[in-house]
Amino acid sequence: MTEANASARRPSGELEASVLAALWAADGRALTPADVQRDLGTALARTTVTTILARLYEKGSVSRTRAGRGYAYLPVQDSPGLAARRMRTELDKSGEDDRGTVLARFVSQLGPDDERLLRELLAGAEEAPPAEGGEVS
Amino acid sequence: MNYTVWVPLVLPLLAVPAARRLAEALPPRLAAWLLAGTAVALAACSTVALLLLAGAGALRLPPVAALGHFELPVVGDQVTVAAACVAAVLLAVVVTALVRTARRHLVLAARARRDAVAAGTAAGDLTVLQDPGPDAYALPGRPGRIVVTTGMLRALGAAEREALLAHERAHLAGRHHLFLAAFALARSCHPALRALRGPLSYALERWADEAAAAAVGDRRLAARAIGRAALASRPGAPRPHAALPATTGPVPRRVAALLTLPPARAPRAPRTIALVLASCLTLSAACALEAAHDLHGSIELAQGER
Incomplete structure (x- = not known):
């Protein structure tokens, strides 16, 4: 199975999520479909990326401006950060246990020793030779 | 009723350390099932024991005896009035804790969901929150949503973002919130079960880590994503109670497990x-059953059926 096939088989919701994440990660820079394709690093077809961006635009998740013959896309910024902060405060109020019950979390707090150890582990991982980045085959 | 009714109440003190030890040696998925299952089983047995103790006491009250058409006073069990009263109080505490846990769980989940939907831009299963503080989590529901802050997205590279999304999707696909909810309810029933909380969270995170590593096809990449995310979200000032020396918290252990453990191999x-x-x-369940049987026997005796 080639990589293109693997990408094509992913549910379209997952591809939309990846594209939106790439736009937000660009930190205010508008991205063309080519930029997104390059950033994602996977062998997604340009037309697929263009289709996904068009779909996100129709849903109102992103805005776009003319760039050459095509468009460049920006994520839509509404009610900036306000509700997000409110949500965070609510969660923090609820205590660690309850919060964990509701939200399966990706990261947890690190102590100083944890941080040191983690940096060592990651440094070790970076030195080791194989497969960097998204070059999955 | 004799000593059997006390057994389910004290056995968690032995079973909990055993479950922790065993979970360490098992692959994450199995460990999560073991820990959650053990907690629920122990909680059920100890709660039944409390019910029986309180029930045995209640049978001596004249109104209850009248209601049950008792012809003779309840005799032959060793439950003292004091023990029955203590059991009744503990039972009330357990029920209150259960209701509180369930309510808080539902309220908090609903609120988090509403706020995430109101605040973020969404695409597919992802909601992005505009917040410079790096954070990422999965919100259960139908369908479940992955919530990631812009701070987190900017802290990671494209491939690492994919690993993060895969990790959160694994939480949702594995319905890990149900493990946590079942455990939260179980823990309300017996204080000794509290010690299983850390191992259960760890097992669930490891489970999602392995799923993410499989999804991106690169264990090293998944490890790096977890590590970078953790370092990015570390607050500037260290928290005082997190500073236990010579202990390594869950994140370094997770990263180390991904970097060192060969896939699909776990120690026996x-x-x-x-x-x-x-x-x-087994003993816990058997004793709870035996005690129930005893109580039933003494009720029949009091009713003059034997």
């Missing part, structure tokens, strides 16, 4: 520990 679970745990669970 220690047989003795497994045996101890199995005995504890």
